[in-house]
Amino acid sequence: xxxxxxxxxxxxxxxxxxxxxxxxxxxxxxxxPGMLYGKIKFSEHAHxxxxxxxxxxxxxxPGVMAVVTAYNTPEMRIGFLRDNFILKKDKVRQFRDxxxxxxxxxxxxxxxxxxxIKVEYEPLPGIFTxxxxxxxxxxxxxxxxxQGKPLKSNKVPVLFQHSSGxxxxxxxxxxxxxxxxFSTQWIQQSxxxxxxxxxxxxxxxxxxxxxxxxxxxxxxxxxxxxxxxLGLKEKNVRVIVPTxxxxxxxxxxxxxxxxxxxxxxxxxxKPVKIVYDRNEEFACLSPRQSSQTKITQGCDENGKLTFxxxxxxxxxxxxxxxxxxxxxxxxxPATSLYRVPNIKFHANIYYTNNTYCQAMRGYGNPEVNWALxxxxxELAELVGMDPYDFRMINCNKSNETTPMGLKVTTCxxxxxxxxxxxxxxxxxxxxxxxxxxxxGMASLFHVGGGGRIYKSDxxxxxxxxxxxxxxxxxxxxxxxxxxxxxxxxxxxxxALGVKPEKVFINQVDxxxxxxxxxxxxxxxxxxxxxxxxRTANELxxxxxxxxxxxxxxxxxxxxxxxxxxxPSYEAPKFDxxxxxxxxxxxxxxxxxxxxxxxxxxxxxxxxxxxLRAIHFREQGTMLSAQAFYDPPNELPDWDKGYGNMSxxxxxxxxxxxxxxxxxxxxxxxxxxxxxxDVGKVLNPQTLKGQMYGALAQGLGYTLYEQILTKNGKxxxxxxxxxxxxxxxxxxxxxxxxxxxxxxxxxxxxAKGVGESGLCxxxxxxxxxxxxxxxxxxxxxxxxxxxxxxxLEEKRKQNKK
Amino acid sequence: MEGDMKRExxxxxxxxxMKLEVEGHLRLIDLIxxxxxxxxxxxxxxxxxxxxxxxxxxxxxxxxxxxPALEIEGKTLITIEGLLEEDNKPSFIQKAFxxxxxxxxxxxxPGMIMSTKALLDKNNDPSDEDIRTALLGNLCRCTGYVQxxxxxxxxxKEVRRKS
Numbered sequence: 001x002x003x004x005x006x007x008x009x010x011x012x013x014x015x016x017x018x019x020x021x022x023x024x025x026x027x028x029x030x031x032x033p034g035m036l037y038g039k040i041k042f043s044e045h046a047h048x049x050x051x052x053x054x055x056x057x058x059x060x061x062p063g064v065m066a067v068v069t070a071y072n073t074p075e076m077r078i079g080f081l082r083d084n085f086i087l088k089k090d091k092v093r094q095f096r097d098x099x100x101x102x103x104x105x106x107x108x109x110x111x112x113x114x115x116x117i118k119v120e121y122e123p124l125p126g127i128f129t130x131x132x133x134x135x136x137x138x139x140x141x142x143x144x145x146x147q148g149k150p151l152k153s154n155k156v157p158v159l160f161q162h163s164s165g166x167x168x169x170x171x172x173x174x175x176x177x178x179x180x181x182f183s184t185q186w187i188q189q190s191x192x193x194x195x196x197x198x199x200x201x202x203x204x205x206x207x208x209x210x211x212x213x214x215x216x217x218x219x220x221x222x223x224x225x226x227x228x229x230l231g232l233k234e235k236n237v238r239v240i241v242p243t244x245x246x247x248x249x250x251x252x253x254x255x256x257x258x259x260x261x262x263x264x265x266x267x268x269x270k271p272v273k274i275v276y277d278r279n280e281e282f283a284c285l286s287p288r289q290s291s292q293t294k295i296t297q298g299c300d301e302n303g304k305l306t307f308x309x310x311x312x313x314x315x316x317x318x319x320x321x322x323x324x325x326x327x328x329x330x331x332x333p334a335t336s337l338y339r340v341p342n343i344k345f346h347a348n349i350y351y352t353n354n355t356y357c358q359a360m361r362g363y364g365n366p367e368v369n370w371a372l373x374x375x376x377x378e379l380a381e382l383v384g385m386d387p388y389d390f391r392m393i394n395c396n397k398s399n400e401t402t403p404m405g406l407k408v409t410t411c412x413x414x415x416x417x418x419x420x421x422x423x424x425x426x427x428x429x430x431x432x433x434x435x436x437x438x439x440g441m442a443s444l445f446h447v448g449g450g451g452r453i454y455k456s457d458x459x460x461x462x463x464x465x466x467x468x469x470x471x472x473x474x475x476x477x478x479x480x481x482x483x484x485x486x487x488x489x490x491x492x493x494x495a496l497g498v499k500p501e502k503v504f505i506n507q508v509d510x511x512x513x514x515x516x517x518x519x520x521x522x523x524x525x526x527x528x529x530x531x532x533x534r535t536a537n538e539l540x541x542x543x544x545x546x547x548x549x550x551x552x553x554x555x556x557x558x559x560x561x562x563x564x565x566x567p568s569y570e571a572p573k574f575d576x577x578x579x580x581x582x583x584x585x586x587x588x589x590x591x592x593x594x595x596x597x598x599x600x601x602x603x604x605x606x607x608x609x610x611l612r613a614i615h616f617r618e619q620g621t622m623l624s625a626q627a628f629y630d631p632p633n634e635l636p637d638w639d640k641g642y643g644n645m646s647x648x649x650x651x652x653x654x655x656x657x658x659x660x661x662x663x664x665x666x667x668x669x670x671x672x673x674x675x676x677d678v679g680k681v682l683n684p685q686t687l688k689g690q691m692y693g694a695l696a697q698g699l700g701y702t703l704y705e706q707i708l709t710k711n712g713k714x715x716x717x718x719x720x721x722x723x724x725x726x727x728x729x730x731x732x733x734x735x736x737x738x739x740x741x742x743x744x745x746x747x748x749x750a751k752g753v754g755e756s757g758l759c760x761x762x763x764x765x766x767x768x769x770x771x772x773x774x775x776x777x778x779x780x781x782x783x784x785x786x787x788x789x790x791l792e793e794k795r796k797q798n799k800k
Numbered sequence: 801m802e803g804d805m806k807r808e809x810x811x812x813x814x815x816x817x818m819k820l821e822v823e824g825h826l827r828l829i830d831l832i833x834x835x836x837x838x839x840x841x842x843x844x845x846x847x848x849x850x851x852x853x854x855x856x857x858x859x860x861x862x863x864x865x866x867x868p869a870l871e872i873e874g875k876t877l878i879t880i881e882g883l884l885e886e887d888n889k890p891s892f893i894q895k896a897f898x899x900x901x902x903x904x905x906x907x908x909x910p911g912m913i914m915s916t917k918a919l920l921d922k923n924n925d926p927s928d929e930d931i932r933t934a935l936l937g938n939l940c941r942c943t944g945y946v947q948x949x950x951x952x953x954x955x956x957k958e959v960r961r962k963s
Binding site: 012013015016017018019020021022023024025026028029189190191192193194243244245246248277278480481482483685686688689692693694695696697718719720724725726727728730731734 | 833838839840841842843844845846847849850852879880881883884890894897898899900901902903904905906907908909910913928931932933935936938939940941942943944945946947948949
């Protein structure tokens with residue numbers, strides 16, 4: 001490979017200028033002529049029969065253009081299992097259920113109208129934990145499945161399991177066995193820009209919707225399914241994605257508010273905007289799935305793992321989103337982090353009357369890794385080994401196939417752990433150089449080459465050249481803050497051979513961009529890079545084909561003007577025509593030249609000049625190219641939990657040094673180190689940004705973030721009572737290092753790493769806390785009161 | 801709201817003298833975004849908890865979502881749009897944020913940058929601790945703040961270089 005000009009260099013991202021200047025347009029900033037404002041009336045009960053909805057007063061309010069309920073609109077089912085309705089009839093199953101909505105000429109009037117809607121309920125007993133939900137004779141949250149078949153239990157009908165090797169033999173071979181139960185809480189993705197959409201119909205009844213989504217093409221499909229319900233046949237949906245104020249998984253599903261927005265726009269014939277305020281974002285947008293994990297692992301006398309058993313229980317809430325498929329990703333660490341010959345994994349998910357949950361960064365991986373990497377430390381202690389040595393003994397290597405059938409092409413986990421240990425001065429630090437201080441580490445194993453959880457894991461790209469050598473990129477991947485546009489801009493410049501400033505990225509628009517499954521599973525850069533290389537190569541071939549005939553005359557024209565300026569110049573003898581015919585061209589930074597030609601300035605033709613020559617002639621043409629990339633991975637068989645779901649795997653390790661205040665129970669992070677196998681660094685600055693940011697989210701998850709509920713009602717729906725990390729908490733040094741393994745499937749060798757940074761953070765910190773004061777808190781977050789209780793428990797046990 | 805009296809107020813926004821009618825209950829952020837059309841100022845929470853709407857009034861950073869619009873009477877307001885230099889050039893603070901990777905989703909960036917300006921106007925050599933304290937009210941979910949701190953330091957260095 002020739003030397004890379006842009007990939008791997010620190011170059012500021014292309015969207016940062018507009019964002020820093022306040023010029024970037026988020027959904028909040030968009031408006032359409034004649035636009036109305038939509039507002040939703042949410043349920044006031046976790047579980048209740050709807051007896052009556054009185055909308056008469058709201059309808060009479062001047063400025064109100066439409067009031068919709070399930071009783072005056074057609075039924076529309078949505079969600080991963082089609083178990084949700086855009087507006088609720090007969091009963092509500094969670095506090096945030098949508099019971100009515102209005103469109104009005106101002107936000108104030110819409111709000112006033114919502115308050116005028118009176119709903120009569122008959123409260124029903126609710127179910128608020130999976131334990132209650134799975135009891136025999138538990139009341140049913142859903143009486144029927146989407147096909148109308150009566151349901152017998154609250155178990156959500158999705159199956160994720162895995163069994164490999166011989167678990168009983170693994171137990172027999174084990175000399176040491178440790179079990180544990182761990183849990184993780186609901187957390188809010190906390191995008192700084194809240195959710196919202198604007199829907200508008202043209203006079204042909206085709207819909208345009210600007211919406212905050214990570215899956216524009218699956219959203220198009222979902223909304224297309226809604227139009228016939230409105231009586232609209234053979235109509236189209238155009239999804240346009242504005243600048244996103246973060247997403248973190250909130251955009252993987254289409255949401256009731258989007259359909260309500262569409263419904264109101266259709267009813268009124270006017271554009272309608274619905275944007276959640278912060279309170280609604282907290283209380284009415286699905287948080288991250290919570291989880292309970294039971295784990296048992298055993299190893300032989302040498303510390304080699306002999307078996308692993310994991311059982312996960314999830315609280316689905318009232319409806320099912322893609323988040324119910326968290327176990328598809330839990331399978332990765334469960335089956336493939338460290339070498340384990342005998343494995344059993346099973347996940348159960350239950351309906352409750354809690355808020356229904358959805359995806360968030362890491363998608364099940366941190367949940368299981370929390371249990372797994374803590375259990376690893378406990379097992380190491382039982383064996384009497386240093387947890388670092390214990391991990392090293394069981395470490396994954398390159399070119400191995402894991403029990404799940406994951407083909408690990410490149411894996412520098414050993415290097416990552418070694419570097420973490422070195423940075424922490426491990427052996428020395430473990431001996432508690434001072435009181436109440438300790439170090440801990442944890443690793444991760446995640447998808448890094450797409451993640452096939454849908455029938456296609458593909459992405460398309462369309463590159464268009466104009467007459468001036470500018471390139472326009474149409475790609476369906478969504479920039480939500482992670483830096484995708486940086487990869488697109490630098491990637492196209494690199495792969496095509498133009499300057500980055502000549503590359504223009506089109507807004508994601510289903511009318512103009514080719515299909516993409518969605519921006520999730522750390523796949524953005526991996527997919528965009530791969531499809532960029534393919535599309536650019538296609539375009540280069542076209543350019544070079546035309547250059548065979550057009551290059552000689554253009555070069556000769558160059559030579560003439562060059563000689564005019566340099567009268568004494570003598571051109572070297574070179575048969576341009578013959579050399580051009582061979583088509584051995586290269587294009588770098590927008591200049592076309594013959595590879596083995598003398599390096600004369602006139603023998604370089606500016607791309608725009610060539611493009612104009614191709615265009616402006618008889619039977620001329622313009623150049624563009626397209627490609628579609630679907631990575632070499634497999635849709636796993638979920639009954640077996642087997643299949644190579646990603647084309648590459650990301651691994652890494654994090655370490656923490658903490659100090660525990662035994663008076664207050666507070667955990668002070670003294671420093672963190674993170675070493676990740678990223679395949680290849682595409683842009684050091686944006687990559688660091690991803691890692692720092694993910695680690696901060698992991699820190700909040702570990703120590704304080706938690707949605708608090710009482711009987712299904714969210715008690716802390718604002719930033720006052722729901723704390724995300726601030727400047728104050730992020731006051732410790734983070735030592736980041738990237739290991740490059742140049743993965744064969746990766747673009748320029750890169751793996752996807754958007755989620756890696758938060759997968760091992762919680763167990764790394766928890767293991768450090770144990771090293772410091774000898775306590776284990778097994779339910780996240782590790783709050784001061786839990787720390788104090790655990791310290792008290794330890795004191796009692798020591799007395800005994 | 802009914803019975804909400806309109807009042808005429810005059811103030812300076814981004815070096816321009818402005819005179820307009822506002823309703824009594826209006827928040828400064830609504831005046832800025834809806835009446836002045838300056839959408840660079842973001843509303844992240846509406847409760848003064850996130851700092852996305854930070855603007856500068858008479859040299860002090862304030863949350864525009866908590867500030868009554870009427871109180872801007874006779875005062876000088878600077879929004880993110882007011883930071884751009886001539887010929888569409890980013891200010892040195894914006895440039896520092898761009899160059900040091902402080903911007904991801906960008907929703908918090910205008911507020912962060914305004915808080916940075918308020919800090920650097922008073923202190924051109926802030927310590928890490930000064931930066932964390934001055935920007936404590938600005939939340940960011942993307943960056944973990946590391947590259948924001950780097951950017952503020954780089955901007956401070958630029959202030960010192962110029963002075």
